[in-house]
Each structure stands twice: as structure tokens, then as C-alpha cells.
Amino acid sequence: MVSVQALHSFRLPAHARGVIAVNTREDLTKLEISEPFWILGEGTNTIFTEDYLGTVLSVRLRGIVRTETPDAWRLEVAAGENWHDLVVFTLAQGMPGFENLALIPGSVGAAPVQNIGAYGVEISDFIEHVEVFNLKTKSFSTLTPAECQFAYRESFFKRPESAHLLITRVTFLLPKAWKPVLTYPDLRSLSHEATPTEIMERVIAVRQAKLPDPALIPNAGSFFKNPVVTMDHIHMLQKEYPEIPVYPVSETHGKIAAGWLIDRIGLKGFSFGGAGVHDRQALVLVNRNGATGDDLCGLAQHIVEMVHSRYGVMLEPEVRLLEKDKLLNSKEWLHRGT
Numbered sequence: 001m002v003s004v005q006a007l008h009s010f011r012l013p014a015h016a017r018g019v020i021a022v023n024t025r026e027d028l029t030k031l032e033i034s035e036p037f038w039i040l041g042e043g044t045n046t047i048f049t050e051d052y053l054g055t056v057l058s059v060r061l062r063g064i065v066r067t068e069t070p071d072a073w074r075l076e077v078a079a080g081e082n083w084h085d086l087v088v089f090t091l092a093q094g095m096p097g098f099e100n101l102a103l104i105p106g107s108v109g110a111a112p113v114q115n116i117g118a119y120g121v122e123i124s125d126f127i128e129h130v131e132v133f134n135l136k137t138k139s140f141s142t143l144t145p146a147e148c149q150f151a152y153r154e155s156f157f158k159r160p161e162s163a164h165l166l167i168t169r170v171t172f173l174l175p176k177a178w179k180p181v182l183t184y185p186d187l188r189s190l191s192h193e194a195t196p197t198e199i200m201e202r203v204i205a206v207r208q209a210k211l212p213d214p215a216l217i218p219n220a221g222s223f224f225k226n227p228v229v230t231m232d233h234i235h236m237l238q239k240e241y242p243e244i245p246v247y248p249v250s251e252t253h254g255k256i257a258a259g260w261l262i263d264r265i266g267l268k269g270f271s272f273g274g275a276g277v278h279d280r281q282a283l284v285l286v287n288r289n290g291a292t293g294d295d296l297c298g299l300a301q302h303i304v305e306m307v308h309s310r311y312g313v314m315l316e317p318e319v320r321l322l323e324k325d326k327l328l329n330s331k332e333w334l335h336r337g338t
Contacts, residue, residue, distance in 0.1 A: 049293025079109025
């Protein structure tokens with residue numbers, strides 16, 4: 001068994017049967033692997049809750065190819081590139097679009113899986129196609145955005161039927177006709193004449209003020225998704241909590257800030273074993289003092305139950321929780337700590 005504690009940002013003590021580094025495309029074609037296996041980027045959205053009885057494929061593919069059309073810049077980016085580094089690179093090269101997504105941890109290959117987003121922008125807004133390697137057929141192919149089935153923090157890549165697909169490269173289109181997205185409160189004080197770099201700098205400052213650095217305090221970023229509920233339910237909640245942060249999704253549904261729900265209950269700073277709720281951002285759970293998988297899942301279960309009891313809203317994890325040989329589903333992880 002090989003330790004994977006350093007391979008995921010929550011740093012729970014865990015081991016895997018083996019770890020294979022994927023540095024080149026040739027590494028993939030020569031790969032001989034049996035199930036179970038887990039495809040891992042930088043490990044910022046995966047948590048090993050106990051020893052994993054399979055092989056971890058650590059994707060470290062590198063490279064960026066830039067071309068352009070009259071209307072857009074096209075970037076073919078290898079899956080192992082760091083996401084924030086790509087944001088900084090594009091702005092330095094005069095290619096705006098990603099500035100609202102600055103400082104989101106993780107790799108480029110993981111970005112479509114989660115359909116990462118922040119401050120009114122989602123990565124799926126820019127994806128032209130995603131190249132994958134089929135570990136069963138040993139072949140490369142590309143998926144369109146429609147085939148990727150993007151939704152809020154969701155994609156086809158999170159479903160069991162895609163488990164054999166390893167993302168190798170993502171192709172982005174950044175329109176040359178750029179418009180700033182300043183709809184979220186933290187960005188509204190910026191002028192509509194703000195440059196992409198100024199927006200990125202504001203996003204970085206806000207995130208650094210609210211979110212713990214995983215290198216100093218082990219965490220996996222936002223642990224829960226912001227729940228999408230009916231407007232009828234939101235109107236009911238607003239009668240008692242008029243200040244509740246709501247972001248319209250459609251005429252019939254809205255998104256509520258999960259961090260606010262947790263904070264309003266008084267759980268900010270709460271601890272369960274070695275795991276805890278961060279004292280500045282309630283949406284982030286942290287490994288405070290040698291946490292175990294049971295500590296983390298027990299804490300998450302307590303939060304979900306408290307939020308549901310108070311607001312009638314069910315929180316779902318944004319992170320992906322692994323146990324011995326599989327990904328935990330919503331029912332399993334809720335009872336993992338009991």
C-alpha cells in the first residue's frame with residue numbers, strides 16, 4: 001500500500017493499492033490496470049475517507065497550444081496544468097474571460113468534471129470540447145459540451161458510466177468580444193470599466209480573505225453545493241429570514257448560499273473530532289487536528305441534519321468522497337460517520 005495523504009488537499013491518513021503517474025499520452029496507451037481505480041488531478045475535490053483498495057491514476061499531462069479565429073482565442077490545454085496558472089497565463093497574454101474563476105484550486109482536467117464556477121461564471125461557458133482516453137478500449141475521443149451534460153457543479157464525468165474515461169485535454173474558446181461579469185456583491189463595487197486583471201485581483205483578494213490556504217489548513221474548498229430550491233420555498237424562508245442570500249436560476253427556482261445557512265445556525269468554528277467548520281467561511285470544512293474519515297463524515301452529517309431541520313433544505317456535497325473501493329453516494333456518505 002502507498003500513502004495518498006499528500007495527494008489530496010484534505011490530507012486524511014489513507015493509502016491506496018498503488019499510484020501510477022500519467023506524464024505523457026504514451027503512458028496511457030501502455031497502461032495495464034484493473035479495477036477499481038480512481039483518476040486524480042491535484043486532489044482538491046477528492047477526499048480519501050479510508051484506505052482505497054484500488055489504484056490511483058495521477059494525471060500530470062502538461063502543455064498549452066494557442067491558436068485563434070477572427071472572433072476568439074482557442075486554447076488546447078493538457079489536463080495536468082494547474083487551473084489558476086492558466087487563468088494568470090491567459091490574462092498575461094491578453095486573453096480575458098477566466099478572471100472570475102481565479103484561484104479556484106485544482107487542475108484543468110478536473111474543471112469540466114465539476115463544471116467549476118464562481119462569481120457568475122462557469123467553465124462550461126468556454127469549453128469547445130473535451131478530449132478523453134477510454135481506459136477500456138485504449139482509444140482517444142472528444143466530447144462536445146452537449147455530450148458533457150454540464151449543469152450546476154455537475155457533468156457527465158461525475159456519473160458511473162464515465163468512470164473509464166480519463167480527461168486528457170480541454171479545448172477552450174475565449175471570445176475576443178469581452179464583457180465583465182460583476183453581478184455578485186463582492187464585485188459590484190468595481191467600475192464597469194475595470195480591466196480583466198483588476199477583476200482577477202479583486203477575486204483573488206476576496207477568496208484569500210474568506211478561504212483557508214490548503215497548504216496551511218488542509219481542506220477541499222467548498223464542501224457543499226449551494227442548494228437550488230423552488231421560489232415558493234425561498235419566499236417561505238424570506239418571511240422569517242429576509243436577508244437570506246438568493247441568486248435566481250430560473251423563473252421557478254433560485255440558489256441559496258449554503259455557507260449562509262450553516263453560519264446562521266451558528267456552526268461556524270464548530271468541531272467534530274479532528275474535523276471542523278472553518279471560522280471564516282462556513283462552507284469550508286477543514287482538517288483541524290488529525291481528522292479521520294469518520295470525523296469528517298460525522299461533521300458533514302451533523303451539518304446536513306441541522307440545515308434540513310431549520311430550513312427544510314437538503315445540502316449535497318460538492319466534494320467527492322472515496323471509501324475502500326468506490327465513490328460514496330449521497331445516502332452512504334450521510335451515514336459514513338455513524
